[in-house]
Amino acid sequence: MxxxxxxxxxxxxxxxxxxxxxxxxxxxxxxxxxxxxxxxxxxxxxxxxxxxxxxxxxxxxxxxxDMVIVQSRRLADASASHGATIADFRSRMEAALGTPDDPNSLSGRIAGFEASLIEAASRPDSIARLETAVRGARSIAEHLDHVSRDVQAARMDADAAIDAQVRSLNDGLTQVQNLNYKIKEAVARGQDPSALMDQRQMAIDTLSPIVPLRQVEREHGMVALFTTGGAILLDGRAAELSFDPVGVIVPEMTLGSGALSGLEINGHAVRTDGERSPIKGGSLAALFQVRDELAPQAQAQLDAVARDMVERFQDPGLDATRAAGDAGLFTDGGHAFSPADETGLASRIAVNDAVLAESGGAAWRMRDGLGAPAPGEVGNAALLHDMKAALDAPRIAASGGFSGVARSSAGLAADFVSSVSAARTTAEAQQSHAVAQQDSLSFMEMQAGVDxxxxxxxxxxxxxxxxxxxxxxxxxxxxxxxxxxx
The missing domain is CATH 1.20.1260 (Ferritin)
Incomplete structure (x- = not known):
């Protein structure tokens, strides 16, 4: 040489x-x-x-x-985010209703109302005990209204979160598209595009919890992005997702009625529910599930409990002083309840003005009848005993998807509260599994990185x-x- x-x-x-x-x-x-x-x-x-x-x-x-691990970790990110969204909603509902052992829960308040009726029946001459019974009834109505408002607040929060995530997806997809172009230019010039690829991977990682993504390599270092459900989010040009949020949601508003917005990709409406949804599996799908499925289901069950309570005391045979068609102790916004107008009943249920002092009523009507023009015999506890019997009478819930088993009012509320707690436990278990998988794949990704x-x-x-x-x-x-x- x-x-x-x-x-x-x-x-x-x-x-x-x-x-x-x-x-x-x-x-x-x-x-x-x-x-x-x-x-x-x-x-x-x-x-x-x-x-x-x-x-x-x-x-x-x-x-x-190792893109195999990266792609698997991204899917785990979506699964964990989906599980967290559902678990958060379930926990929120349980906190609003209260646990079975909580005296301030729905079942606890019904039990408290029942106890106040027993005490009032033992001393029907005591106005203080009659007023306690009225407060017990109001406690139930106010709690049902509070939980109903929380259900609709959860739907509004989900609607706002959907809007925010759609905006994040659009911004992120545009960022990935621009990085694709820069990487292609760097490759064409013979420059090292690794730093740009790092930025692109991080940008895609921020999107993966929202929708589960599959990355497909394209020529010149570019990539395409598809959801696992088959939607094309980026292949050359980024797709545009659109969603119209609403300011206020009430129980009657649904996606099917057109009162709430669905999701569109490049101007085409896509399914947001079920296994055939192109966005299934991430937090975006979970938010649609909360807004359009889980929260309306909780509202329907809540309305069913409210209906059961109203109908027990609206029975014509319970109080002979009431005229035919008049409301009972519990009313639908001050009026008699009609089964055709059940949706949102839990937010409208109220105690009859006839027993409320601030509305011109009097607590003695708990003893003498809602239609009584004047106080009757102070020792007569028959109506109070009948009210107690109405609470305990086994009835099959007419709506809400409850099983066709006859229950007392307290039994129906306890089953409802227990089912919400069980759903929360199941959701948290699924979330824990998804997070464990996410942690394992993240660890594997780190191991495959820099040693x-x-x-x-x-x-x-x-x-x-x-x-x-x-x-x-x-x-x-x-x-x-x-x-x-x-």
Whole structure:
């Protein structure tokens, strides 16, 4: 090998070693950076025109990422986000209703009302006990109204969150589209696009909890994004998702009636529920499920409990002082209840004004009858006993999807509260499973990333290579000095 050839080999080796040291430094510095892909230097032997070796060429930088693990982790992100959204709603409903052992829960308030009727029946002459019974009835009505309002607030929160997530998806898809173009340009110019690919991976990662995504490689380093349900979100140009939020939601408003907005992709309406939904599996689908399925179902069951309570005391045989068609102790906004107008009853249920002092009524009508014009015999507890019997009477709930088993008023409320608690437990168990899977895949992704021990071992080899090439250059320099001295 000639002196010039040795010098060329050594110089190319120094260049490669220097570039390799930079990559090792970058890898170690970003070992814990999310979205960072480990860099590997790509080298190629360089030959003279006659085939003699002339060192190495740095042909590029390869970004090492295990996309199988990344894609699986993204799906786990979507599953965990979906589970968290459902579990949060279930917990919210349980907190609003109260647990079975809570005296302020729905079943606890009914039990308290029943106890107040028993106490009033034991001393029907006591206005204080009659007023306590009235307060017990109001406590039930106010609690049903409070829970109903919370159900609709959950729907409004879900509607607002859907709008925010649709905006995030549109912004994120546009960002990924722009990064795609920059990566294509960098590849065309022969530049290293790894940093841009890191940014793109992080941008896609922020979208994956919203909808489960599949990434498909395209030419020139670009990628396409599809949902697991088959919707095209990005393939060249980003799709545009549209959604129209509403300010206020009441029980009567549904997606089917057109009062609430659905989701559109590029102007085409898509399903937001069921297994055939193109967005199934992420937090966006879960929010639609809360708004359009879970919350309306909770409202329907709540209305069924309210209806059961109203009808028990609206029975014509319970109070002979009431005229036919008059409301009972519990009313639908002050009027008699009609089964054709059940939706939202829990938000309208109220205690009859006839027993409310602030509305011109009097508590003694709990004893003497809602239609009584004047107080009757103070020792007559027959109506109070009948009210207690009406609460305990086994009835089959006429609506709400409850099983066709006859229950007392307290039994129906207890079953409702228990079913909400059971649904919360199930949702949290599913969420825990999804989070455990997400954590495992995140750990696997980190393991497949930068191994700092391995990088430091590589750095030692790079230092040795650098020193060897520097030694060759020093030797060539000494040889040239010796030749000059001849």
């Amino acid at each position: 000639t002196i010039a050839g040795s010098l060329a080999n050594a110089l190319s080796g120094l260049t490669a070693s220097s570039r390799a040291a930079e990559l090792v430094s970058s890898n170690v510095a970003n070992a814990m950076t999310e979205g960072y892909g480990r860099r590997e230097l790509q080298l190629q032997a360089r030959n003279m025109g006659d085939g003699r070796p002339a060192g190495v060429n740095v042909t590029g930088v390869r970004r090492e990422v 700092t021990d391995h990088e430091l071992q590589k750095l030692m080899l790079i230092e040795q290579s650098y020193a060897a090439n520097a030694k060759v250059i020093a030797t060539v320099d000494a040889m040239l000095d010796a030749l000059m001295e001849l």
